[in-house]
Amino acid sequence: MAIINQANKEIQVKIVYYGPAQCGKTTNLEKVHSDVETANPEDKGKMVSLATSSDRTLFFDFLPIEAMSIKGYKTKFQLYTVPGQVIYNTTRQLVLRGVDGIVFVADSQYDKMEENVESLQNLEDNLKTLRMNIKDIPYVLQYNKRDLPNVAPTDYMEFLLNNREMRVPSFEASAFKSEGVFETLNMITKMLLHKFINQGG
């Protein structure tokens, strides 16, 4: 749950990028880190990556980033990724603790559809383990790697991943080229801030 610190006039919010192995979660954070415009250099923290020797996420990536103040409250966002590899499920549960919003990054390549569906199911299962329900948590979908040749049509991906009663916003992206990265982040940010404002924190 977001932290509201009235003493420091701060709202701290946790967003987790979730998805199958090598779908581009870490690349999303890297692009946010390298391409975000900040008024002050200190608004953007250092990106921390706990990765294996072969550059696969072992524990998580973490990027603290400060946005503008909203009526005197500093808004601080903590962006995390989870390790996508199936064996690291306990680690994914751990990183989901206290999550406020989720970006589900799906790999658009045809042969990755099964992994996408399994990962989304795994997200739901892990949230249940933490006594949370995906229906209660703002999340968006990102169909990544649209620049590759063998991608599935977005309608098909919508059918597979976004066919619930309540459809969520989805974005096409090529995180590698920094396309769709900010659109996705801004949508989840907007959904979260609206939620806090409407619920009074």
Add this chain to the structure above:
Amino acid sequence: MTPFPQIIEEDYERITEALKEFLTLSEASNALIVEKAGYLIVETGENPPFNTAELATLAANAFNATQFMADRLGESNFSSMFQQGDNSSVLWMNVEENSLLVVVFDASMSIGAVKYYAAEAAAAVAKQIAIAQERDASGGIDLAHLDPSSADAVFKKKESDS
């Protein structure tokens, strides 16, 4: 799980006071209160030679990992953990359901004394958080005055250099 309460000035001051007292007694260099999702709540100590927000996140996730270990071993939880380095050591201590105390101290110091005073500080902080929890349940902050339209396009992409 009860969420971590909203902190007001009074809580912040009381928690800071407890941590400062702890630092004086224990001679540790830095003490942080960290929410277990990775948020830094309060920090005390002189000029930390590290990024405290970063340390808070790493500390919270490392501590949470040990709770999974406790579960696998049939323990309800591990209340503290300790790492000793060549120059600095770190002690993690559970405060209450949602937060922990992270202490950085000189590696030459005895862990026993630090742990003893840390337990007292953790109890004082837990007491204040319980007070905040009660207050939170009965009221909470009103964010209705915030303007939702200002939440559009919070993050902007830099113009390409090329």
